[in-house]
Amino acid sequence: MGDEERLARIALTRVIEPGDERGGRWLRELGARELLCRLIGPESASVTLPGATERRLTGYRLRAADADPERDLAAIGALGGRFLCPGDAEWPTQLDDLGDARPLGLYVRGVADLRRWALRSVAVVGARACTAYGAHMATTLGSALAERGWVVVSGAAYGIDAAAHHGALAAHGATVAVLACGVDRAYPAGHQVLIARIAEQGLVIGELPPGVHPTPGRFVLRNRVIAALTRGTVVVEAEYRSGSLVTARAALRLGRYTMGVPGPVTSGLSAGVHELLRGEGTVVTDADEITELVGEIGALAPERRGPVLPRDLLEPASTRILDALPARGAVAPGRLARLTGTAYDETLGRLYELHALGFVERHGDGWQLAARTPIRRSAPEGGF
Structure with missing residues (x-):
């Protein structure tokens, strides 16, 4: 963008309010220099712009007459800043x-x-x-x-x-x-x-x-x-x-x-x-x-889940046997086998495995939940 067009845009920032679509349309159709000339030129009093009332045009002309783009450019430069226009390499095209x-x-x-x-x-x-x-x-x-x-x-x-x-x-x-x-x-x-x-x-x-x-x-x-x-x-x-x-x-x-x-x-x-x-x-x-x-494709958030508990690591057959144990009292392995539909030998093997892991205890011929199991079983929904 040429220097004159840039200076005209700077001047118009004192004339046209942000987001004014009517002003943006004039700017697109006429360009910044031509639009500014129509507001401050010798013929400006007789110039009309589409969709603008005479009262609004009078306000634009008063603002344009007071604009000093070189002063504004110097002011932003004194701050170490700059003015960007559409088309500049640094302009965000979005x-x-x-x-x-x-x-x-x-x-x-x-x-x-x-x-x-x-x-x-x-x-x-x-x-x-x-x-x-x-x-x-x-x-x-x-x-x-x-x-x-x-x-x-x-x-x-x-x-x-x-x-x-x-x-x-x-x-x-x-x-x-x-x-x-x-x-x-x-x-x-x-x-x-x-x-x-x-x-x-x-x-x-x-x-x-x-x-x-x-x-x-x-x-x-x-x-x-x-x-x-x-x-x-x-x-x-x-x-x-x-x-x-x-x-x-x-x-x-x-x-x-x-x-x-x-x-x-x-x-x-x-x-x-x-x-x-x-x-x-x-x-x-x-x-x-x-x-x-x-973000880019593949920038996935980590999977959300609760902590992994010791019970989560048990095999399904062991979990069934653990679930079949009552909250209080011991049960014979034969009864557990019938309750879970598991062979007696496998049930006994699973019980010894659960004992080694700290889930159950043996009392005589029966088995029961350990006093302090790695994870206590909660009551079923609706209570017992």
């Missing part, structure tokens, strides 16, 4: 899936290559006012994903976002913060140190030019970038009305993997996640299950 809602460009702080990082990234998002359980899960997931070479993407907000970033940073891994304001601003203010650390160890990105403050609408629209940028989105705690669910639904629309970490059914902070899981979301409980979904 953002193109947003169509006309695609960002005009991205302001980036950090030295890593955004395009390469985005190819192996997972979003971890959730409630700001999270519980200790939610914070623990987000931290654990962020750390474990980073240890497995995955980039953890979130929004640097309080709660789950911060926990996911902290987890990745603690593992000396890669993390990306997507802001709803200028990347030179720390929002929330209490995360100034965190955002600075992310910029040093990872990447801080945003659509808005330096100095711009966030608004509620910009937070919602920021979430579409998180969803499009990553291979999948994991929601850790969310109420029914939650920006995290906006991210998850955007991921669903874009064909990305959408996952949720279940929580207590009595918690309102789990209600939104459970509703997501009742639909097209997938239950995940650890990083292995996440990477099984978003």
Whole structure:
């Protein structure tokens, strides 16, 4: 992309709000230079754009007149950052899936290559006012994903976002913060140190030019970038009305993997996640299950099963004889043979084997369960 087109896109980041599909359509049809000329050129007062009211055009013209792209470029450069445009080698092409809602460009702080990082990234998002359980899960997931070479993407907000970033940073891994304001601003203010650390160890990105403050609408629209940028989105705690669910639904629309970490059914902070899981979301409980979904073919999570107990290692014939022994009292081997349908000699042999393993004891001519067997037999369902 030429310098003039790039500068025009930078100027338009002060004119067109993130996610404005009408503005994106104008940009696609006219190009950045031509669109900017129509807003600030000598004939701009008489120019119309499809679908724009005169009132809206007046607002665009006022914003465009105040735009100074070279100043914004210098400001991001002073932070050691850069401005990325579609078509740049570092541009994450998965953002193109947003169509006309695609960002005009991205302001980036950090030295890593955004395009390469985005190819192996997972979003971890959730409630700001999270519980200790939610914070623990987000931290654990962020750390474990980073240890497995995955980039953890979130929004640097309080709660789950911060926990996911902290987890990745603690593992000396890669993390990306997507802001709803200028990347030179720390929002929330209490995360100034965190955002600075992310910029040093990872990447801080945003659509808005330096100095711009966030608004509620910009937070919602920021979430579409998180969803499009990553291979999948994991929601850790969310109420029914939650920006995290906006991210998850955007991921669903874009064909990305959408996952949720279940929580207590009595918690309102789990209600939104459970509703997501009742639909097209997938239950995940650890990083292995996440990477099984978003990773390469063959990256399977380990098989989940309980501990192997001594009784599990017995042969079926020995297990039948053990099951036939009463909870109390001794039984003659002949009666056990009849109860289990096993030959007398084999029954006796199995009893001696079970005795050697500590399952049974001999009392005179009878056999009974050992006082302390390796595994006690539970009562059958419904009781005796």
